[in-house]
Amino acid sequence: xxxxxxxxxxxxxxxxxxxxxxxxxxxxxxxxxxxxxxxxxxxxxxxxxxxxxxxxxxxxxxxxxxxxxxxxxxxxxxxxxxxxxxxxxxxxxxxxxxxxxxxxxxxxxxxxxxxxxxxxxxxxxxxxxxxxxxxxxxxxxxxxxxxxxxxxxxxxxxxxxxxxxxxxxxxxxxxxxxxxxxxxxxxxxxxxxxxxxxxxxxxxxxxxxxxxxxxxxxxxxxxxxxxxxxxxxxxxxxxxxxxxxxxxxxxxxxxxxxxxxxxxxxxxxxxxxxxxxxxxxxxxxxxxxxxxxxxxxxxxxxxxxxxxxxxxxxxxxxxxxxxxxxxxxxxxxxxxxxxxxxxxxxxxxxxxxxxxxxxxxxxxxxxxxxxxxxxxxxxxxxx
Numbered sequence: 208x209x210x211x212x213x214x215x216x217x218x219x220x221x222x223x224x225x226x227x228x229x230x231x232x233x234x235x236x237x238x239x240x241x242x243x244x245x246x247x248x249x250x251x252x253x254x255x256x257x258x259x260x261x262x263x264x265x266x267x268x269x270x271x272x273x274x275x276x277x278x279x280x281x282x283x284x285x286x287x288x289x290x291x292x293x294x295x296x297x298x299x300x301x302x303x304x305x306x307x308x309x310x311x312x313x314x315x316x317x318x319x320x321x322x323x324x325x326x327x328x329x330x331x332x333x334x335x336x337x338x339x340x341x342x343x344x345x346x347x348x349x350x351x352x353x354x355x356x357x358x359x360x361x362x363x364x365x366x367x368x369x370x371x372x373x374x375x376x377x378x379x380x381x382x383x384x385x386x387x388x389x390x391x392x393x394x395x396x397x398x399x400x401x402x403x404x405x406x407x408x409x410x411x412x413x414x415x416x417x418x419x420x421x422x423x424x425x426x427x428x429x430x431x432x433x434x435x436x437x438x439x440x441x442x443x444x445x446x447x448x449x450x451x452x453x454x455x456x457x458x459x460x461x462x463x464x465x466x467x468x469x470x471x472x473x474x475x476x477x478x479x480x481x482x483x484x485x486x487x488x489x490x491x492x493x494x495x496x497x498x499x500x501x502x503x504x505x506x507x508x509x510x511x512x513x514x515x516x517x518x519x520x521x522x523x524x525x526x527x528x529x530x531x532x533x534x535x536x537x538x539x540x541x542x543x544x545x546x547x548x549x550x551x552x553x554x555x556x557x558x559x560x561x562x563x564x565x566x567x568x569x570x571x572x573x574x575x576x577x578x579x580x581x582x583x584x585x586x587x588x589x590x
């Protein structure tokens with residue numbers, strides 16, 4: 208049975224980076240060099256990311272497959288290149304799947320919940336096991352969990368936005384910047400939304416997928432972007448918040464009390480876990496598409512890996528475990544995403560509807576993915 212539009216809408220909202228995590232943690236870090244232009248940066252970044260989103264939707268008009276992005280590449284450039292792209296994508300998200308439990312336990316929750324430090328080793332084991340259990344429980348259960356986490360983080364994101372806007376109602380954070388730092392901030396915020404492609408791997412389980420994605424993905428992206436904008440632009444008044452461990456938590460604690468800040472921090476962790484679970488779902492679909500093995504078998508394999516990775520990360524030092532795997536995961540991610548948008552003009556040409564604006568959109572999308580790759584290789588990236 209196909210997934211309902213309501214379920215897909217919630218999944219799509221959760222997929223765009225985990226909007227609460229973007230608003231409270233990642234986006235403030237991306238604008239820390241130009242905090243007084245945070246509103247302008249976020250607006251331009253939203254417009255820029257519309258390019259890869261448009262490309263995904265144009266592919267998805269005719270292609271609905273468990274191969275997701277790799278099925279798009281296959282339609283444009285052939286099976287061999289698609290399998291190579293799929294291998295890179297799988298490697299990237301498999302690394303993310305393995306290190307994120309340790310990241311949440313050791314980098315996010317300790318800055319959000321008092322007294323959690325002594326529980327970090329247990330959490331580093333429990334979080335991936337919980338994701339594994341949701342995966343093996345089946346698609347309905349996994350989508351229900353993601354949907355519940357989407358609803359919860361939407362509510363907490365609303366809390367954060369209200370607190371942030373009230374903190375600096377008159378803040379002028381839409382100053383136009385043309386500096387190199389401003390350009391990097393725009394690229395940094397725009398690329399935060401890249402996980403919005405994850406629901407596309409459920410295309411083979413969606414009725415009339417092309418129409419559904421056009422009605423679901425743009426509103427989900429816009430809602431996430433607005434949530435990020437409202438949380439980020441008031442930081443112009445107090446740029447020091449951008450340097451906090453979890454800026455959204457620090458701001459909420461100052462203006463709304465300690466308990467409210469803790470709620471935001473727990474919500475950030477839940478937001479990241481929702482994306483983590485969705486990545487597991489997408490991986491099982493792509494691996495099934497690329498191999499003769501079933502979704503059920505790949506689900507059990509990934510679940511087993513998640514059960515094992517917690518204890519392994521503790522043996523290897525969980526903080527270093529995350530640090531060592533982050534950069535290669537991101538490099539592979541940008542390579543895989545680059546291929547998808549770079550071959551899009553070939554697909555449009557093969558379909559007979561290539562237009563000049565398609566080339567412009569492809570150029571912007573290629574530039575974003577190239578920025579993500581270069582920024583990861585030569586800079587310090589924690590997204």
